[in-house]
Amino acid sequence: MSQISHGHNNEPATIPDGDSLHAPSPFLPFELITEILYRVPVKFLIQFKCVCKSWKTLISNPEFAKKHFSTFHHHHHLLLSINDALNNLIVKLYSFPSIFETPPPISTQVSYPLNTQSCFAFMVGSCDGMLCFAGSLNTALLWNPTIRVFKRLPPLEKYTIFGFGFDQCSDSYKVVAILCSLSSSDGGSAYVTEVKIHNLGTDSWRRIQEYPFGIPSGLSAKFVSGTLNWLASTHKLSSYAIVSLDLGKESCQELLQPDYGEVNVLSFSLGVLKNCLSIIVHYEEGFSDVWLMNDYGKKESWTKFLCLPFLGFPHVLPYGKVIYIYDDKEVLLEFNSELAIYNFRNETFNFPEVPDFYGWPEPQIYVESLISPCS
Amino acid sequence: MAKTPEPKRTISLKPCDGDVIEVSPMIAKQMQTIQSFIEDDSFIATTTIIPLPNVTAFQLSKIIDYLNYHSNSKAVADNVKESTKKFDEEFLKELEHDKLKELLHAANYLNVKEVLDFLCQAVADLIQDKSVKFVRKFFGVVNDYSVEEEEDIRRTHAWAFEGVEED
Incomplete structure (x- = not known):
């Protein structure tokens, strides 16, 4: 410890020594x-x-x-999972600045680890650098393509809809499985569900309370603020509920939707934009609105973020998912089944060269990490 | 905090190899090591010179330059990004590898978070696409693997070494 004299003060004060500073080559x-x-x-x-x-x-x-x-x-990437000419599944990563700023976009690709086993798989979700895939025979796979480590979860016995996210309460990644089956009791038939949660720590499935809203629509859940979110059809025709499953509490609740006003809604889709749950609402009149829930779980925090303009085709849905907001002036979205960039400051469209985009399966936002599904 | 009003005058810092450098309390505050010194009850702002036997005048003035620039540029909102980037690039240009490491040491000793973060990022940017040999030399790390052990790691993670040229 070195001592520092205090001017007129006799009491010496000390500042911790920075060791090895005077070594010939600094270590x-x-x-x-x-x-x-x-x-x-x-x-x-x-x-x-x-x-x-x-x-x-x-x-x-x-x-x-x-x-x-x-x-x-972190740099955000657009992640597409596609099938190559040999029908192998690969994931392709496009860096976002390159999609928006410097055509043609720069991409890297990694092969799906189970390609040799000729099994069908599609992506469920992306969280902290890990991807969750649903494979054939109701299995789920967690995979970090950056470190190339994967883990197969124990198989389930029924048709399953999966969701994937991180639970802060237990500091663990959780895969949720909604097992669906047709039950024909009481003279009629209805879908019944069972909900299970997989914990990476114990590597086993554990049953939790029922999914109260029929069958989730859409194959992947949106992970926001420690919850998984699905749209689910309600008893009323053409009406959907947003169902939120809290990964900490392991229970479901319905989220209230924004007041859309006097319009005829054709369809909805959920997304995640700026770390907020988003809902894109398509109207019969041919335009679409994008809403953001700025404070998760609070109905009054829904704000209309963007109105996508009517381009002259009533009863046709030109817009699909809204994927990413860039630099507070542009959005990446699906437009007539292609990728499009809509600049909402000057209301112009342009089309990035991303040849692998088919609108299906769900594009994901990806950030790389060292986090392993096996640790 | 309200009971101990900030000293109005400048703080005097004495590097190991030069004259006393005066800094504003706002700058001194960002140096945690100096700050805890000032907060010491026996410290008398008007008369005390704080000796820094582990920091050279060059290092101290670089750190002060960085803090000055960045605290001023925060006040202005627009067009700051470009000029800040330019300042940061110029700042690093003057530093050879050894000087960069020494400055990192000094920033660590003074415990200046903003400068530490910046310099750690600068070193990370510098080493990230370099060979393992370069990295060992840069940090003065001794290779304690046997040839076979190192080969084994390279084989296991062969994909990570694709396109990497060894020097």
């Missing part, structure tokens, strides 16, 4: 090296496991992965 303490590595992209961290044993131990530690995820300056 950085391990804490500083760790701080630096929190800011290095995942692919290079995998390479840097070769530097020495203590770096490998550090980079492999799940706690490091978490801190890296919260510190690293």
Whole structure:
């Protein structure tokens, strides 16, 4: 410890010493090296496991992965899962600045880990760098394509709709399965559901309370603020409820929707924009509105974010999902089954060159991480 | 906080190899090590010079430059991004590898979060597409793997090394 004299004061005060500063070539303490590595992209961290044993131990530690995820300056990617010419499933990642700013967009791709087993799979969701896929035979798979680690979850016995997200209360990633089956009792037949939650820690499914709203529509749930959200059809025709499953409480509730006003709604779809739950509402009149729930769970926080203009085709739905908001002036959306960028400041459209977009399956927003489904 | 009014005058910092440098309380406040020194009851703002035996005049003035620029540029909202980027680039241009590491040390010693974050990011940007050999040399890390052990890691993660040129 070095001492610092206090001018006229006789009491010395101390400031902790910065060790090894005067070494001929400066060596950085391990804490500083760790701080630096929190800011290095995942692919290079995998390479840097070769530097020495203590770096490998550090980079492999799940706690490091978490801190890296919260510190690293993330770039968002558009993630599309597509089938190549050999019918293999691949995921393709497009970096967002390149979609909006520098055509043609830059992409990288990774093959789905179970391609050799010729099984059908589609994407359920993306959370903290991990993807959840639903495969054939009612199985789910968690996969981090950046570190190329995957885990198959125990299979389920019935047709299943999955959802995937992170629960802060238990500090764990959870996959929710809604098992659906047709029951023919009391002279009629109706769909019945059973809800199960998989916990990565125990690697087992556990039954929770019923899904109270029939069958979720749409195959993937939207993960927002610790909840999974589906649209579900209600008893009234052409009317949908937003059903929210809280991953911490493990219970469902209905979310109140915005007041759409005096319009004829054709259809809805849910999305996540700016970390908020969003709903895009398509009207018979040929235009669509995008609403954001700024404060999750509060009806009064719904605000109309954007009105997508009527382009001359009544009763035709030109707009599909709204995928991403960029730089507070542009949105990436599905338009006539293609990708389009709508600049809502000057109300212009343009079409990025993303040849792999078919509108199906659901495009996802992806950020890379070191978080492993196996830890 | 309300009971101890901030000293109006500047704070005097004495680097190990130069004259006293005066900084405003606002700048000093961002240096946690100095701040806890000032908050010490025995500190007399008007007369005390704070010696910094682990920080050179060059390092101290770089850190003060950074804090000055960034605290001023926060006040103006528009068109700041571009000029800030330019300032940051110029700031780093003057630093060779050893100087950069020394500055990181000094920022760590003074515990200036903003500068620490910036310099950690700068080093991360510098090393991220470099070879494992470069990284070892940069940090002075000794390779404690056997040839076989290192080969094994490279084989297991072969995809991460695609397109990487070893020097």
